[in-house]
Amino acid sequence: MRNFKISWQQAPITVSLIILMVVIFIGEVIISGQMTVSTPALYQLGAMFKPAVVYMGQWWRVITAGFLHVTLMHLVLNMITLHYVGRLLEQYFGSVRYFIGYIAAVGLGSLNSLAFGSANAISAGASGGIFGLFGMIFLMGLLDKQGFWLAQAKTLGLFVILSLIPVIGGSNIAISAHIGGLAGGFLLAPLLLKKGQASSKQVIVAALALVVYIGVLLTVGLSIR
Secondary structure, three states: HHHHHHHHHOHOOOOOOOOHHHHHHHHHHHHHHOOOOOOOOOOOOOEEHHHHHHHHHOOHHHHHHHHOOOOOHHHHHHHHHHHHHHHHHHHHHHHHHHHHHHHHHHHHHHHHHHHHHHOOOOOOOOHHHHHHHHHEEEEEEEHOOOOOOHHHHHHHHHHOOOOHHHHHHHHHHHHHHHHHHHHHHHHHHHHHHHOOOOHHHHHHHHHHHHHHHHHHHHHHHHHOO
16 A cells, blocks of 8 residues: 555556556456457457548547557556556656657557558557657656666667567567557657757657647548548
8 A cells, every 4th residue: 555655656657557547457357258358349448440530430439449458467567667667757747748748659659550551450558648648758868967867768769679589470469559569659749748858850850740740640541441
């Protein structure tokens, strides 16, 4: 309880996200009737499914997919990572900026899936948002003058490479959301930094690049029928 209180004081948004996703997973299991959540249950609860977004206008799936998980292990691994990385960034950005950045990264991961993922696959998971946090740390590692964020970026770089091994080996993990979140987080970071932590030029370039990136994802995603 003491550790929970400390975590809550340090990073209330991160802790709230973890609690929310655990509760949602319990609901998924109840609706599905099994620990490995069924495809119909995932679809019903808002997983990412391109035809539903493009043809039925269910754009809310771009966000809700980031709060669903398929298996208990899927949930546990994502929540452990979110707890570690999220606390660091929430304390640095502040809760409001961090929350905006996380949700935006979730959306960008889903938009990348819309554009470059399988047209008929149903996907879900917090990985897009989490990889968005990785992207933020990579950007801050480049800007870092004191070494802390640079060290974090190097450590996470190894983690990202290792996380790609199952994909290279033929796993059914949807990598498009990971890549979209990673790129999105990298572009979002300058916009989340407090005044003076990034130059005006860096903020303007990041904002323009983000607009172009979103435009490309929407153009490609909506043009593939």
